Amino acid sequence: MNSAKNITELKLPRSSDKWAKYKLGALAEIRSASRVHKEQWTEYGVPFFRTSDVIAIHKGKQNNKIFISKELFEKLSNKSGKVKKDDLLVTGGGSIGVPYLINNNEPLYFKDADLLWLSCNDMLYGPYLYQFFLAPIFRRYLAKTNHTGTISHYTIEQAKATPITLPSLKEQQKIAEFLTSVDKKISLLTEKHFLLKDYKKGVMQQIFSQQIRFKDDDGSAFPEWEEKTLRSLFDWIRTNNLSREKLSDNVTALQNIHYGDIHTKYHSQFVQTRENIPYVVDAEIDKLVSQADFCKNGDIVIADASEDYADIGKAIEIINVKEGTLVAGLHTYIARPKNKFASGFLGYLFQFNGTRRQVQKLAQGVSVLGISKGNIETIKLSVPHIDEQQKIAEFLQSLDKKIDAVNDQIEQTKLFKKGLLQQMFV
Incomplete structure (x- = not known):
């Protein structure tokens, strides 16, 4: 990745006169869903998202999945509508302002009040708005304006009043495409990090249960443990x-x-x-x-x-x-x-x-x-014998070095993206 070149390209629109300030409510329909009671949850059917699901996805973790029946989904959607590709769900309670970008048109419903639903008009590109919600300028806005009590809130009215600066739709798409490619790199590195840690865990189990044994430098077996x-x-x-x-x-x-x-x-x-x-x-x-x-x-x-x-x-x-x-x-x-x-x-x-x-x-x-x-x-x-201990330690330390190296790449790439977000959304 040629970071310097990409940063330069992304900064160019800032010098043009195409950027304009808006309130988010002028660019997107912002609403919530119809009420779904807990007893209406099912073990299969149409995915039903809560704040915890959006937070888990944002952190790259798994959450216990909840569903509602297809019949209930159709009934509620007739009242409130259906989410579509490039719409956003944004957390409105607890850990507020965390976005989830809808990436297909498959059936999906969500918890009312907990999540805000944003549908962009033809002036705003959904993936660009997703990146805006991750930017430092939006996090600062939240810190100044959210209602704090026992739980913080990001309300529909606050969302409508959120200031945002836009370039042309074509430039939004270009920016979002590049930032998404950085996200993909982070995702791939994170998966690699997980697989390396999982491999280490498995190989440690085999080593310390003596399913894997090391040999001396001359090929001879070490004494029994x-x-x-x-x-x-x-x-x-x-x-x-x-x-x-x-x-x-x-x-x-x-x-x-x-x-x-x-x-x-x-x-x-x-x-x-x-x-x-x-x-x-x-x-x-x-x-x-x-x-x-x-x-x-x-x-x-x-x-x-x-x-x-x-x-x-x-x-x-x-x-x-x-x-x-x-x-x-x-x-x-x-x-x-x-x-x-x-x-x-x-x-x-x-x-x-x-x-x-x-x-x-x-x-x-x-x-x-x-x-x-x-x-x-x-x-x-x-x-085991101290010489076998040494071989075990050296082997596992070599794995740790690889794991740490990938983790460093993840952190560097996140820092790179943070810099881009800081420069683009000002």
């Missing part, structure tokens, strides 16, 4: 009890791993310089050093609390850390290997579904789950 308890492999190292209030983004001499960040953002292969780690406030550093030990390369840091089973006992391996600069805090355990492991291997072993299932079975609690050191110590781990 040994099953050991976590208690026999690790010692516990002291942590601290600092809450978020004692942490800051302001740089100090000491960084702190918070259990919530293990849940949400840290790589299982933890490299200090790569992660966004909060700092301990100066007032806490001196007393903290006497109460907790520093993290070292090879340590496993485990989150001992969570609100759900997906994150309970989630763990990271410290791969690279500057000595004396990192501690682990509230609701974490540090497990330090008694003997040497290949760098990176343990991070993957603790990600393995077999290990995760053992952890989840040991979790206790109702609204908040917890897991004790005593219970964690009973977990059984199958451990």
Whole structure:
């Protein structure tokens, strides 16, 4: 993609006198649907969209699909009309102003009040309007004008009053076509990212269940794996009890791993310089050093609390850390290997579904789950020879590099598109 050339081409219409300002209500019919009651939902038939469906599609995720009968669709459509290709549905409640572009003329109905229905006249091209709803200028408009209470709203009247600037219809089509091609690239990269992650998950299952075995450099087989308890492999190292209030983004001499960040953002292969780690406030550093030990390369840091089973006992391996600069805090355990492991291997072993299932079975609690050191110590781990550990870690790290590279492409392409939207819709 020749980004500079494409940006130049898209900027040219801004210098012409063909761009004009309008209110959206002058360019599109904006309305909602007839009421559909929950008891009228079915498991098959005509797709029935809610806000959650539009949000899921926007995020590239799946949502539980809902339908209504063909008979009900025809009855309601006779009153309110039928959506057609290039019409838009826009969320009016909750996460407001998120668009969905209708891409065919197949039967589709939607929830009243939750979604606004926009049908463009012959001055406005639907795919161009879709891109407008994604642009920063529209998001700023929403922030200034939406009705906020317990839930935000984007109403039909607000939609009609929304300002929009247009070039000629031909130029709208050109702009929309290019931006759609960028969207397609993002979609393809996202699919590639998903497939790589799915492949990694599958191959990890095969490796740690020993369906796949590596061989030594001379072609000989490695020794059989040994099953050991976590208690026999690790010692516990002291942590601290600092809450978020004692942490800051302001740089100090000491960084702190918070259990919530293990849940949400840290790589299982933890490299200090790569992660966004909060700092301990100066007032806490001196007393903290006497109460907790520093993290070292090879340590496993485990989150001992969570609100759900997906994150309970989630763990990271410290791969690279500057000595004396990192501690682990509230609701974490540090497990330090008694003997040497290949760098990176343990991070993957603790990600393995077999290990995760053992952890989840040991979790206790109702609204908040917890897991004790005593219970964690009973977990059984199958451990290969250190040379096979090294080959496993190197193979999975090579997959992670590919996954990260694709993710970087996705983010760069999104940033590129954001720049285009910023320049085009001003």
